[in-house]
Amino acid sequence: MGVGETDYYRHGQAPEPEFKLCLKAILAACEDAGIDPKGIDGFASYSNDRNDPPALAVALGVRELRFSNMQWGGGGGGGAGAVANAAAAIAAGLADCIVVYRALAQGQFGRFGQGPRARTVYGDVALSAPYGQMSPAQWYAPKAMRFMFDHHIGQEALRAIAMASYHHAQANPRAIMYGRPLTEEAYDASRWITEPFHLYDCCQENDGAAALIMTPAERAKDFKQAPSYVLGAAIGAGYRVHSTPAGFATPDLASSHFQTLAPRLYEMAGVGPGDVDVVQAYENFTGGVLMSLVEHGFFAPDEAMDFLKLENLIAPSGKLPLNTSGGNLAECYMHGLELEIEAVRQLRGQSTSQVPSAQVSLTIAGPMVTPVSTVLFGSEAVL
Amino acid sequence: MSEAYLPDGLPIPVPEPNGLSAPYWEGLRREALMVQRNAKTGVYQFPPQWIAYDTQTFDVEWVEVEPKGVIYSWTRVWHPVHPALADACPYVVVVVELPQAGGVRMLGNLLGDPRQDVVIGAEVECVFEHHPDAAPPFTLAQWRRTAG
Numbered sequence: 119m120g121v122g123e124t125d126y127y128r129h130g131q132a133p134e135p136e137f138k139l140c141l142k143a144i145l146a147a148c149e150d151a152g153i154d155p156k157g158i159d160g161f162a163s164y165s166n167d168r169n170d171p172p173a174l175a176v177a178l179g180v181r182e183l184r185f186s187n188m189q190w191g192g193g194g195g196g197g198a199g200a201v202a203n204a205a206a207a208i209a210a211g212l213a214d215c216i217v218v219y220r221a222l223a224q225g226q227f228g229r230f231g232q233g234p235r236a237r238t239v240y241g242d243v244a245l246s247a248p249y250g251q252m253s254p255a256q257w258y259a260p261k262a263m264r265f266m267f268d269h270h271i272g273q274e275a276l277r278a279i280a281m282a283s284y285h286h287a288q289a290n291p292r293a294i295m296y297g298r299p300l301t302e303e304a305y306d307a308s309r310w311i312t313e314p315f316h317l318y319d320c321c322q323e324n325d326g327a328a329a330l331i332m333t334p335a336e337r338a339k340d341f342k343q344a345p346s347y348v349l350g351a352a353i354g355a356g357y358r359v360h361s362t363p364a365g366f367a368t369p370d371l372a373s374s375h376f377q378t379l380a381p382r383l384y385e386m387a388g389v390g391p392g393d394v395d396v397v398q399a400y401e402n403f404t405g406g407v408l409m410s411l412v413e414h415g416f417f418a419p420d421e422a423m424d425f426l427k428l429e430n431l432i433a434p435s436g437k438l439p440l441n442t443s444g445g446n447l448a449e450c451y452m453h454g455l456e457l458e459i460e461a462v463r464q465l466r467g468q469s470t471s472q473v474p475s476a477q478v479s480l481t482i483a484g485p486m487v488t489p490v491s492t493v494l495f496g497s498e499a500v501l
Numbered sequence: 502m503s504e505a506y507l508p509d510g511l512p513i514p515v516p517e518p519n520g521l522s523a524p525y526w527e528g529l530r531r532e533a534l535m536v537q538r539n540a541k542t543g544v545y546q547f548p549p550q551w552i553a554y555d556t557q558t559f560d561v562e563w564v565e566v567e568p569k570g571v572i573y574s575w576t577r578v579w580h581p582v583h584p585a586l587a588d589a590c591p592y593v594v595v596v597v598e599l600p601q602a603g604g605v606r607m608l609g610n611l612l613g614d615p616r617q618d619v620v621i622g623a624e625v626e627c628v629f630e631h632h633p634d635a636a637p638p639f640t641l642a643q644w645r646r647t648a649g
Contacts, residue, residue, distance in 0.1 A: 233583035244514035249610050251594045259576035260596045267621050310579040364548050366596045366606050
């Protein structure tokens with residue numbers, strides 16, 4: 119297995135085109151693994167990544183293309199799903215060397231967090247945009263608001279999640295927010311984006327690219343790095359989870375939609391929440407992290423205020439070190455693929471906020487969207 | 502129109518070219534709140550869909566429901582993401598549940614002081630906000646706290 123990233127930039131500030139960034143991340147992952155890029159035989163991505171496998175295969179000199187896969191729907195909810203799809207293809211014998219990738223250059227293309235500029239809208243968008251409900255933060259805020267109301271959870275819980283990301287970013291020179299620590303006072307004083315989300319509860323938007331190389335487990339020791347293994351994964355959602363912007367109609371509104379996934383994940387992996395050493399939980403918004411940690415079984419909703427304290431969430435000593443590279447909030451919003459890479463780094467002992475002898479590493483992708491996805495990586499010791 | 506909660510310039514809602522939600526938008530213009538119902542089971546559904554969510558049959562009918570509900574959740578928006586909203590923040594968006602229609606939910610703005618305390622579970626009534634000068638004209642279902 120290999121992992122690779124470009125430098126990360128603020129949105130719109132990448133000095134190179136998106137396709138070139140994508141190629142650079144894939145080549146970096148090949149270098150990390152010690153393989154010739156011509157030996158890649160499959161591609162998996164998500165969220166309608168604009169860099170399609172045929173073009174990548176030609177550019178990389180791929181000798182034989184055997185797998186070309188896009189995870190449908192869910193935006194960043196597909197990050198772990200792309201890893202899962204690659205793992206499934208490898209297990210089924212469709213391909214032997216798959217790269218999972220994501221590239222974003224938002225100066226070249228559009229931004230996520232802006233409302234539609236169309237003069238007229240129809241369908242589900244027409245039921246929300248005319249009310250000024252038109253960005254991801256606005257769509258997901260009522261989900262977190264209702265969950266916090268139902269379980270008497272205060273703003274301090276969201277603040278602790280944001281603080282953990284910023285804390286870890288201070289040790290990570292790759293992080294956009296490296297050298298820019300966050301204090302509780304600065305969080306509290308920050309402006310609202312849309313209640314209950316302050317500025318620091320919302321992810322960045324960034325430019326860059328990231329890639330992971332996956333191969334069959336029996337080949338994993340042929341490469342330069344200590345291998346990380348996919349122990350289990352799950353993709354999906356529960357009953358009648360509407361896509362945004364009709365998410366308001368989802369019966370189980372106050373959810374990040376991992377209730378049906380987490381039991382399947384743990385069963386496939388043969389481990390439980392108590393075995394997880396470190397978690398990368400996609401912060402589109404901190405409220406999604408809150409619900410996804412509950413739904414993965416780390417604590418009950420009414421324990422959230424006790425559990426979600428900074429000292430519990432930081433490496434090396436916390437009960438559940440969270441977003442140890444700085445995550446989407448403070449390292450980079452590479453649509454969550456940087457979280458998959460950090461999960462692998464933890465198993466290799468290469469994180470800038472290393473959890474001592476981490477063996478089981480969880481990555482949660484895109485809470486509150488549909489479909490969501492989640493993956494457990496393990497070291498050789500837990501096979 | 503001067504009485505609207507949010508400024509002009511936001512996207513104008515229109516029915517899909519295939520007309521799926523036309524009865525909803527036409528209903529609002531005559532101050533009727535319309536939702537779909539499974540003609541066989543009586544189960545309500547919203548947003549509109551060609552098929553019944555409960556039985557996967559296509560005999561879905563439109564019915565008028567009493568224009569009231571309760572606040573299920575909400576957000577108060579402070580950061581504008583559309584040029585028309587540059588000077589309109591804060592504003593309140595509510596998710597309203599209609600118990601008399603099987604608990605279907607709709608979005609809307611909560612009329613009144615945008616800094617008011619918003620109470621989950623509070624009763625609200627629908628206010629039909631007409632935009633007769635828009636092209637094409639349309640009406641939005643808005644919500645306000647029920648007096649008393």
